[in-house]
Amino acid sequence: MQNIMRTNHKLSTYDHISQFNRPLIRWVGGKRLIVPKLLDLLPKTFGTYFEPMIGSGALFFSLRPKRAVLGDINPELINFYKVIKDNHDGFYRAVQKLRASKRNYYTMRVSKPVSPLGKAVRFFYLIRLSWNGLYRVNRDGEFNVPFGGRCPEDLIAIQVILNAADALRKARLVGGDFEKTTAIARAGDLVYLDPPYPKGAVADNGFDRYHKTKFTLDEHKRLFAHARRLANRGVYVLLTEAPTERIIGLYDGEFNIQLVKSQSLIAADCEFRGSVNEAVITSYKVIESIQE
Numbered sequence: 125m126q127n128i129m130r131t132n133h134k135l136s137t138y139d140h141i142s143q144f145n146r147p148l149i150r151w152v153g154g155k156r157l158i159v160p161k162l163l164d165l166l167p168k169t170f171g172t173y174f175e176p177m178i179g180s181g182a183l184f185f186s187l188r189p190k191r192a193v194l195g196d197i198n199p200e201l202i203n204f205y206k207v208i209k210d211n212h213d214g215f216y217r218a219v220q221k222l223r224a225s226k227r228n229y230y231t232m233r234v235s236k237p238v239s240p241l242g243k244a245v246r247f248f249y250l251i252r253l254s255w256n257g258l259y260r261v262n263r264d265g266e267f268n269v270p271f272g273g274r275c276p277e278d279l280i281a282i283q284v285i286l287n288a289a290d291a292l293r294k295a296r297l298v299g300g301d302f303e304k305t306t307a308i309a310r311a312g313d314l315v316y317l318d319p320p321y322p323k324g325a326v327a328d329n330g331f332d333r334y335h336k337t338k339f340t341l342d343e344h345k346r347l348f349a350h351a352r353r354l355a356n357r358g359v360y361v362l363l364t365e366a367p368t369e370r371i372i373g374l375y376d377g378e379f380n381i382q383l384v385k386s387q388s389l390i391a392a393d394c395e396f397r398g399s400v401n402e403a404v405i406t407s408y409k410v411i412e413s414i415q416e
C-alpha cells in the first residue's frame with residue numbers, strides 16, 4: 125500500500141473556491157456535501173485525474189485538475205458535458221430562451237431532439253425541473269420523472285456554465301463502462317470511483333436509478349476487482365461506497381476504509397433524506413501532515 129502525505133485541504137481551503145465551481149446539475153448520489161472530506165484525502169500530487177462515473181462531478185468541479193479523463197455509462201450525461209465543453213455559448217443562449225413551467229416541462233419531456241445541443245438542453249431542463257431533481261428512465265430509456273413544481277426565474281447562472289466549461293476544457297470525455305475509461309490509468313494517476321448504491325445502506329442489490337441497467341452486488345464485486353488491479357499497478361484509487369458489511373468486507377485488509385457522515389441530497393424515499401454514512405476507501409494510506 126502506498127503512503128502519501130495528507131494535502132491539508134480543509135474546509136477553509138475549500139472556502140476560497142468560487143461558489144460557481146460547482147456541479148451544473150443535481151444528481152442522485154452526488155457527493156457535493158463530502159467534497160471537503162474527499163479533498164482532504166487526495167494524494168498530494170498525482171498525474172491524470174480519472175473519474176469514470178462522473179454523475180454531477182462534485183469532486184471534479186471543485187478540484188479542477190490540470191488533466192482529466194471523465195466518463196459515465198449514461199450517454200445523455202456525457203453528451204451534455206461535451207456540449208458544455210465545446211459549445212457553452214450556444215447552450216446558454218438556448219437555455220435562456222426557455223421558461224420554467226409545468227406545460228413546457230411535459231412538452232420537453234415528449235420531445236426527441238436529434239442534435240447534440242438539443243439533447244443537452246432537454247436533458248438539463250428536465251433535471252433542473254423534475255421532481256426531486258431526479259433523472260430516471262424506464263426500461264425503454266425514456267425519461268419518466270414528473271414535474272417537480274418549482275419554477276425558478278433563472279435556470280442557471282452563466283458563471284457556473286463558464287467555470288464548468290473551463291474545467292472541462294482540460295478533460296477528455298468518454299462514454300461507457302468504468303473499466304474501459306480507466307484502462308489507460310498509469311502509476312501515479314488518481315482514479316476516483318463512485319458507483320451507484322442505495323442511500324441508507326438498506327440493500328446490496330443496488331438498483332441503479334440513473335440508468336436502465338442495475339448496479340448489482342456482482343457489479344460492486346467487479347468494481348472491487350478493478351480497483352485492486354489499478355492499485356496493484358501503482359494507481360492511487362479513491363472510492364466512495366455503501367457502508368454495508370458485504371461491500372466493506374471486499375476492501376477490508378487491502379484498502380483503508382473510513383466512514384463519513386453525509387446527507388442524502390436527493391432521496392425519493394423521505395426515510396433516507398437525513399444523515400447517512402458513506403464509506404470512503406483509499407488504496408493508499410493518508411498520513412497526517414503537520415504543514416499548514
Ligand SMILES: C[S@@+](CC[C@H](N)C(=O)[O-])C[C@H]1O[C@@H](n2cnc3c(N)ncnc32)[C@H](O)[C@@H]1O
Nearest residue numbers: 153154155177179180181182197301302318320
Ligand atoms: C453515485 S453516481 C456518481 C455521483 C458523482 N460522484 C457526483 O458527485 O455527482 C454514479 C454514477 O455511475 C454511473 N454508472 C453506473 N454504472 C456505471 C458503469 N458500469 N460504468 C460507468 N458509470 C456507471 C451512473 O450513470 C452515475 O452517474
